[in-house]
Amino acid sequence: MLQQTQVDTVIGYFERFMVQFPTLELLAQADQEKVLKAWEGLGYYSRARNLHKAAKMVMDAHEGVIPCTYEALQTLPGLGPYCAAAVTSIAFGNAVPVVDGNVIRVFSRFWGIEDDVRLPKVRNEIFDRLTPIIQDFNPSHFNQAMMELGALICKPKSPACEKCPLQSECVAYQTKRTDQLPFKSKAAPVPHHTIVVGVIWKAGQILIGKRRQDQMLGGLWEFPGGKCEPGESLDGALKREILEETGLHVTVGPPYCAVQHAYTHFKITLHAFPCTIDSGILEAKSADELRWVSWEMLKTLPFPKANLEVLKFIESLLQNAQISQFSSGLL
Ligand code: SF4
Incomplete structure (x- = not known):
């Protein structure tokens, strides 16, 4: 958790994580989705996926005992030279510099x-x-x-x-x-991407997709959408992305919100829009899975930070009962 993240940010996450997964065995047995949900908001989700995989590997290949040498630690997912040196020296007293x-x-x-x-x-x-x-x-x-x-x-x-x-x-x-x-030396300039996502409503449920495991933010859920190409309008890009990802033709409603977010190597502005389905047959073309979920269910699943901001916006609409103005024909 402390890789690339300050101690003050980590403390609350660490304490909650240790309550939920107090032993390696329980962590290894947990669903990945539960681990990602416990990590939600902390960023760099490959750390959570790797920690989960490492716990499984320790249980399966090392009989539940964490390897102690610098070399053996680096065979676990997510442990590079820095982490392995820290663990072998601080936890096991081996003389390897961090x-x-x-x-x-x-x-x-x-x-x-x-x-x-x-x-x-x-x-x-x-x-x-x-x-x-x-x-x-x-x-x-x-x-x-x-x-x-x-x-x-x-x-x-x-x-x-x-x-x-x-x-x-x-x-x-x-x-x-x-x-x-x-x-x-000077770092290369950080690129900026414009992202569009659709909150597709149908009978009170919302369509979400699970990102592929081999992608950045793999295993997390998100609203369908993607990158706006140069010269494309926001709603044009959104219609294209949703068709490419889900096989659905949609009508795009008035904008919900725009969210700024910075990742390590790029920044995004994510524009969210409500959408309704016009036609098409639902098919997961790029996600691991597409799923219709109720608002209550949606809040139990792990989402990337920028999508969480969209969820907050929708929640505020629901709380203010303003959803009705968006929902005519959308819910
Ligand atoms: S004396 Fe050298 S090592 Fe110590 S604080 Fe100054 S620059 Fe750093």
């Missing part, structure tokens, strides 16, 4: 490394140089201390060098280059 963004900043300054810290070779160099050093320390304390040093003292801007225990041997400090190191 190299996260904070540690890279500390040691690129300490050793005066001038290469672009986006390059994997910088991470590898720091890992190789720290490996003999950590052998002389308590690995859990060493790794946590280095990560904290980066988070609290050797901050990206204005590092508190006067409080730093590494000061006397720090190349960046001694050469007055703490504002130049680490060197990080």
Whole structure:
């Protein structure tokens, strides 16, 4: 949960998750949908899918015992070098250095490394140089201390060098280059996509699709729709996307809402519209499954964040009884 996510955000999710899935066995036995629902809103859903798969693998292939070595941990889904080093050192006391963004900043300054810290070779160099050093320390304390040093003292801007225990041997400090190191090349501009989705009503139920497992946000439910192509109108794109995904021709109603959302590598504006079916035969052409659900059922299923905002909007309409103005012929 803590990958790419701040502790304050994680605490509530972690506590609820541990109540719902207190043992590896219960997690392994749970439906993926329940795991995703418990993760809903935390983002980076591949972490939830991988954690669930890893729990199954530990139960099936390791007799319920989590492997303890750096190498064996990396055979579990979702555990790369960073996570495996953290678990093997902090949980099992093995001397493997954790190299996260904070540690890279500390040691690129300490050793005066001038290469672009986006390059994997910088991470590898720091890992190789720290490996003999950590052998002389308590690995859990060493790794946590280095990560904290980066988070609290050797901050990206204005590092508190006067409080730093590494000061006397720090190349960046001694050469007055703490504002130049680490060197990080500019990130590519983040693309923006316009997304359209349809809330298709029929007899009080709404049509939703389950995203394919191999897709981003796989296993989550969503309203049918997709990306607006250059030159397309919003309702034109929505009609095309719904036809391509479900086989249905629809009429698009007046807009519900527009939601802004940022993912790691792109941003979206998602426009939601109520829709009614004109013709066609329902068929899941790109989703794993299409399902008609009641409003109550819909709230029990896991949705991506931007779709949750659409749900909130619909809920406010329902609560204000304004749905009637949208619902003539739509419900
Ligand atoms: S002396 Fe300053 S720049 Fe060097 S490691 Fe410590 S806080 Fe970072």
